[in-house]
Amino acid sequence: MNNKDVVGFDLYDLVVMTQYPSEHQIRRGGCDDPKRKVELNKPYYVEKIEIHSWHTKIKLKDINGMFNSVSFQLYKDHQLK
Numbered sequence: 777m778n779n780k781d782v783v784g785f786d787l788y789d790l791v792v793m794t795q796y797p798s799e800h801q802i803r804r805g806g807c808d809d810p811k812r813k814v815e816l817n818k819p820y821y822v823e824k825i826e827i828h829s830w831h832t833k834i835k836l837k838d839i840n841g842m843f844n845s846v847s848f849q850l851y852k853d854h855q856l857k
Contacts, residue, residue: 779825783832783845790819790851791834793843801844805831808841819851 779786793814802809805828814820814836824835826842833842 779827782827783825783834783848785822785848785850787822787825789822791822791836791848792817792819792851793847794849795847797844797847801831801846804844805833806842807831807833807844810841810843810847813839813841814843 785791793810793816795816796811797807801807820839821837822834823837824842825845826833832845834845834848835842
């Protein structure tokens, strides 16, 4: 099983955050709060993916922090909406 099977995207894919995560989603697994670091609907490249048993964290290129992947989707899929 690869990253794309688990979270819908892979390393170096272009992703967007479509909504900010809930406080519970931020706290799960010690994820960072993206509200002051990540702009909604702006594309970012995925630099690192950490798959855990109950959540997945991603690191975005040139952005400090690890974020819950639940709020992200592939940029090309986002453009289709």
